[in-house]
Structure formats: structure tokens, C-alpha cells
Amino acid sequence: GQNIDQPTEMTATEGAIVQINCTYQTSGFNGLFWYQQHAGEAPTFLSYNVLDGLEEKGRFSSFLSRSKGYSYLLLKELQMKDSASYLCAVMDSNYQLIWGAGTKLIIKP
Amino acid sequence: DTAVSQTPKYLVTQMGNDKSIKCEQNLGHDTMYWYKQDSKKFLKIMFSYNNKELIINETVPNRFSPKSPDKAHLNLHINSLELGDSAVYFCASSHEPGHVYNEQFFGPGTRLTVL
Numbered sequence: 001g002q003n004i005d006q007p008t009e010m011t012a013t014e015g016a017i018v019q020i021n022c023t024y025q026t027s028g029f030n031g032l033f034w035y036q037q038h039a040g041e042a043p044t045f046l047s048y049n050v051l052d053g054l055e056e057k058g059r060f061s062s063f064l065s066r067s068k069g070y071s072y073l074l075l076k077e078l079q080m081k082d083s084a085s086y087l088c089a090v091m092d093s094n095y096q097l098i099w100g101a102g103t104k105l106i107i108k109p
Numbered sequence: 110d111t112a113v114s115q116t117p118k119y120l121v122t123q124m125g126n127d128k129s130i131k132c133e134q135n136l137g138h139d140t141m142y143w144y145k146q147d148s149k150k151f152l153k154i155m156f157s158y159n160n161k162e163l164i165i166n167e168t169v170p171n172r173f174s175p176k177s178p179d180k181a182h183l184n185l186h187i188n189s190l191e192l193g194d195s196a197v198y199f200c201a202s203s204h205e206p207g208h209v210y211n212e213q214f215f216g217p218g219t220r221l222t223v224l
Contacts, residue, residue: 030207030211031211033212037150041217041218042199042215042216042217042218043152043199043215044215045212045213045214048211048212085150087152091211094206095206095207095211096154096157096164097154097213099151099152099153099154101149101150101151102150102151102152104150
């Protein structure tokens with residue numbers, strides 16, 4: 001079966017750095033996405049990785065290792081507004097997105 | 110504004126009723142989706158649809174049916190609503206599978222409450 005695993009909840013301090021991990025087992029691979037979802041709102045696209053390595057976009061970076069079936073989202077200089085759920089999703093060989101359950105990130109002052 | 114829009118934002122109804130949720134995108138995308146997000150916040154794909162193919166998640170009851178009058182619209186019809194249908198339903202759109210820009214853009218969601 002297809003499976004995406006990520007921690008249910010994480011807590012971090014404002015101004016710090018946090019890394020949210022995601023491991024996956026899917027039928028084929030056509031890229032991995034990270035989305036951010038604030039409570040009561042729609043998911044919004046953060047990043048896309050299809051090749052191994054690190055993609056940096058401002059305070060957010062996303063890393064992929066296809067051989068390990070592993071990705072992480074790195075958030076730097078955390079701000080209170082970063083409190084949200086972070087969803088990992090993998091596009092399988094049929095170009096269908098397989099979603100993780102999301103990681104709820106709580107930022108404390 | 111270019112976006113994915115859906116109506117209504119909130120829908121409260123009685124068990125057994127039939128209801129529809131509308132979705133429109135003006136992003137020029139070829140593929141549209143319906144997702145269900147339950148109280149545990151897990152996003153579950155219900156349907157994906159483009160002008161060539163409807164892909165149905167086999168776990169979705171046949172009380173749910175998508176209707177696409179044109180490429181920019183994908184409405185969701187639900188018959189004989191049940192308590193377990195209470196959830197937030199998201200519409201999304203993207204370019205066709207395999208496109209270099211393939212992220213999905215989500216509508217604001219419809220919170221359905223079945224009493």
C-alpha cells in the first residue's frame with residue numbers, strides 16, 4: 001500500500017528553527033510537495049521537490065532523498081504566524097497525490 | 110482575482126437531504142479535484158477530473174457524484190446525506206498530469222454539517 005508518515009504535532013519557539021520530517025512509500029514517484037494549512041483555511045503550496053537535494057525559498061527549505069523515501073521541511077526564524085499544519089504529499093506514478101495526515105506546528109513565544 | 114472559488118462556504122442540512130457544492134477556477138487549469146477533510150484533518154481525495162478522464166476513489170459512496178459543465182467548473186452533488194458526511198470539502202485545480210507546474214490550488218472550503 002501507499003503510505004506517508006509525518007509527526008502528528010511539534011512545538012517550537014519563536015525565532016528558532018524546526019525540521020518537520022516526512023517518509024513515504026508509494027507506487028512510483030513524480031515529486032513531493034509541502035503545503036501549509038492554517039486552522040479553518042485551505043492548504044497553500046509551499047514547495048516541490050522531484051530531484052534529490054535542498055530547495056530553499058526564503059525562510060523555508062525542503063529536502064528530498066529519493067533513495068531513502070525521505071523529505072524534510074525546514075523553517076527558520078520562526079514567527080507566530082508559522083503556527084499551522086504542514087502537509088507532506090507525494091505524487092505517485094499515476095500522478096495522483098498521496099497525502100500525509102499533516103504535522104501541527106505550535107509556536108510558543 | 111485569479112483563484113479557485115467554491116460556494117457555499119457553510120452548509121447546514123438535515124440527514125436524508127440532497128445538496129450541491131459548486132466550484133469554479135479561472136486559472137486555466139485542465140484538472141479539478143474534490144477532497145474531504147474530516148475532523149482529524151486528514152485530506153482524502155474523492156475525485157479527480159479533466160476533460161478526458163474521471164478518476165473516482167473507490168471508497169467514495171455512490172451518493173457522491175461530480176458534475177462538470179465545462180473545464181472551469183466541477184460541482185459536487187451529494188444525495189441522501191448522512192451524519193458521517195459532515196466535514197470540510199475542498200475543491201482544487203492544477204495543470205494536467207505531468208505538467209512542469211503541477212501544484213494544486215485549493216478553494217476556501219465548504220464546511221458541511223449534517224444534523
